Amino acid sequence: MDVPLLARRRELLLAAGLTAAFAGLLVLIGPAPGDAPAHLYRTLLVRHGAFVWDNYWYEGNYPLASYSLLYYLPAALVGNLPLVFAASVVSTMLFSSIALREWGSAALWPSRVFGVLAAAPLFTGLYAYSLGFTTMLGALKALQTRRAWLAILLALLTVGFSPLAFAFLCLVLAAVFVERRKLSRRTVVMAAGLAAVAGIELLALLLFRSNQGVYPFHGIDFAGVLATCILGGLVARRSRAATTLVSFYALWALGSVFFFVVPTPLGDNWTRLGAFALPIMMLTASLAGFRPRRLVMLALAVAFAYNITPYVLLIPSRLDNRPASAAFWQPVVRYLDRHAQPGYRVEVVPTAAHWESYWIPKSGFPLARGWYRQLDTVDNPTLYRKHLNARAYVAWLRESAVQYVLLPSTSLDWDGGPQEAKVLQSRASGLRVVFRSRDWTIYRLPHPTPLVTGPGHARVTQFGHTTIRGVVSKPGTYLLRAHYNPYWKLSGKGCIATGPAQMTWLRLAKPGPFALSVSDSPDRLLDALTAKRPARC
Secondary structure: OOOOHHHHHHHHHHHHHHHHHHHHHHHHHOOOOOOHHHHHHHHHHHHOOOOOOEOOOOOOEOOOOOOOOOOHHHHHHHOHHHHHHHHHHHHHHHHHHHHHHHHHHHHHHHHHHHHHHOOOHHHHOOHHHHHHHHHHHHHHHHHHOOOHHHHHHHHHHHHHHOHHHHHHHHHHHHHHHHHHOOOOHHHHHHHHHHHHHHHHHHHHHHHOOOOOOOOOOOHHHHHHHHHHHHHHHHHHOOOHHHHHHHHHHHHHHHHHHHHHHOOOOOHHHHHHHHHHHHHHHHHHHHHOOOOOHHHHHHHHHHHHHHHHHHHHHHHHHHHOOHHHOHHHHHHHHHHHHHHOOOOOEEEEOOEOOOOHHHHHHHOOOOEOOOOOHHHHHHHOHHHHOOOOOHHHHHHHHHHOOEEEEEEEOOOEOOOOHHHHHHHHHOHHHOOEEEEEOOOEEEEEOOOOOOOEEOOOOEEEEEEOOOEEEEEEOOOEEEEEOOOOOOOOEEEOOEEEEEOHHHOEEEEEOOOEEEEEEOOOOHHHHHHHHHOOOOOEO
């Protein structure tokens, strides 16, 4: 049944009002757990002009190419919370507009429930994905109103904000094509546009090539998405108006099987559409006339559980919000200000919400890790072993040029945090306690391995986000324990090359100062991409 234009506009405002109200409540509760620290840190990097490279996470990485090429530019201008707040409200209006136009009154309550759930990024911290999801819905709306070129432009923004959201855009469009099976001129134009957009993302990955790692696809999540898809498909097939949803559930399930079986950087992220499993299932049930009743009730119950459980699991990290505040980190920052030396990194036993990945590098101290699970598992597999021992742990600290290890008295990351804390506190580790407070214990590694080692004495004088400066006492080949990248610019006579574990060989022709840098301002970004590469050894 169609919804009159005036009633449709009223529903858009109602759903958007629900999103705004719940989003405002979440902002008042306090900083989000989840990925919020990572987004805040990358926004900070953009404000400081570090677009290409950052030395303060994972021994050097590409901060934008590894996650979102475009999101941090508007975030640096207007702030993360205002941007995500607006994206949540707009996403609700777009979803409601699409659903009400396509399915009429059957979409009324699903749109309202969507309006409540759309505020979730302010709780989960999925900021970049939130903006990408909004432009994805914008692309679908543009296609619904037959504006293919606008849809391609919005698809380009989608992949720039969130490649994951772009993957979901392709999933939805594939479901529409499978249902209609009509190869029109507009379909060909859209397919070519999506291929071109995907090519741009691929080019960015080639320019800033790095190991993207593998994101685990947990069995419980696989079971949840598969159950949702099977039940949704069984309900949808009972209504002719829901044939697109049948294709959607089938393709989502097939994709889930693929990403569960084949290890990829996408992995468990493929289940993020589950954030709207309930309104989609409500729409499916409404189109089917809520029959057969038992199947529909089971499907709705499973979708509700699948939708809500991830938020429930985040509640423990909300119970202790101290790590989100600067005051919690002040004691260790003051200690490091007095004692830490350039040329060494800091390891923090990860907190549940990973606020160390923001506050420590923000204070000017390079981390041995950061907060990007795919990179963490690839760069630091030692810390994810089932049985971590003191010998392997200390060897990892030395390989990472760590001098101090910080242990907070708060909830730790469930994946490896308690195990690392146990090894750190054991006598076998050999680390000495140098500071204690109510919230912190700081350990120092005796005779830590410095960032640069080689035939002569090497001293690091500056260790910044995009620059490493130092002095060596004699010429020769030195190992720089920072990841190699082709955009390094070496001052003076010498050459660089990829070293062991993707670190950097630094061959210097004479003693004295040296400097490695990567362009750190917007006007030099193009230069970094087109400049002559430094001489390779």
